[in-house]
Amino acid sequence: MIKVIAPFFFTLILSACSVKVGTEVAEAPDLPQKVMPTAELETQCNSLYTLTPNGKRISWKGAVPVTFYFDPSFPQEFIPDVQAAITAWNEAAGFKLIQEKGYRSKATLPGNDNVNTFYFVSPKSPALAAAAKPLFGPDGTIAVTHEYSLANKMVDADIIFDGVDQAFSTSRWHLGSWDVESTALHELGHALGLDHNPDPFSTMFFGGISYSFSLRKIDETSRQLLNCEYK
Numbered sequence: 001m002i003k004v005i006a007p008f009f010f011t012l013i014l015s016a017c018s019v020k021v022g023t024e025v026a027e028a029p030d031l032p033q034k035v036m037p038t039a040e041l042e043t044q045c046n047s048l049y050t051l052t053p054n055g056k057r058i059s060w061k062g063a064v065p066v067t068f069y070f071d072p073s074f075p076q077e078f079i080p081d082v083q084a085a086i087t088a089w090n091e092a093a094g095f096k097l098i099q100e101k102g103y104r105s106k107a108t109l110p111g112n113d114n115v116n117t118f119y120f121v122s123p124k125s126p127a128l129a130a131a132a133k134p135l136f137g138p139d140g141t142i143a144v145t146h147e148y149s150l151a152n153k154m155v156d157a158d159i160i161f162d163g164v165d166q167a168f169s170t171s172r173w174h175l176g177s178w179d180v181e182s183t184a185l186h187e188l189g190h191a192l193g194l195d196h197n198p199d200p201f202s203t204m205f206f207g208g209i210s211y212s213f214s215l216r217k218i219d220e221t222s223r224q225l226l227n228c229e230y231k
């Protein structure tokens with residue numbers, strides 16, 4: 001019998017940082033990166049992956065590529081940005097780690113149905129909005145990755161954008177809205193098992209308003225973390 005032990009989820013919280021949304025900052029320089037020694041990489045993976053209560057790293061355990069579908073609620077105009085984020089993770093891994101499979105034929109609600117799905121909550125989808133509301137928690141969530149695991153094996157991950165309380169755009173510097181591509185990049189990291197990284201230059205930094213957040217790139221540490229669970 002398959003029993004899901006615990007659904008868990010991550011939210012991106014708008015921090016009370018003084019940097020305004022859309023403020024232009026310089027790109028982080030591309031510094032040459034050293035490959036982490038194995039012991040150091042293991043330590044990093046054990047602190048930067050989501051762990052089970054007994055400390056095991058949660059990932060898809062070889063069940064790759066991880067496939068993702070779009071719920072009909074997801075705006076068509078945002079799909080190329082999500083595809084770009086998927087491509088970025090695949091390039092970071094060096095192989096097809098995530099595969100996009102287009103729209104689902106029928107609207108569904110987030111849950112453990114073994115179909116990983118991108119949702120976009122808006123006033124046009126009241127049932128989805130009602131179902132997603134508890135996942136978004138208190139004010140300030142941009143998007144959430146709702147995940148299910150069987151012990152240390154991820155079995156379902158749904159990524160839900162809050163298009164009711166937040167504005168999104170396909171421009172990274174659009175004032176007052178969040179960049180779809182960098183939001184998808186961060187949430188896909190969670191869907192692969194990565195937890196937050198306190199480094200503000202990381203793709204997996206927890207703050208919505210961060211230096212890295214509007215950078216559409218995967219930081220070198222996040223890339224190397226893939227080597228622990230996906231080779």
Ligand SMILES: [Zn+2]
Nearest residue numbers: 010011012206
């Ligand atoms: Zn997050």
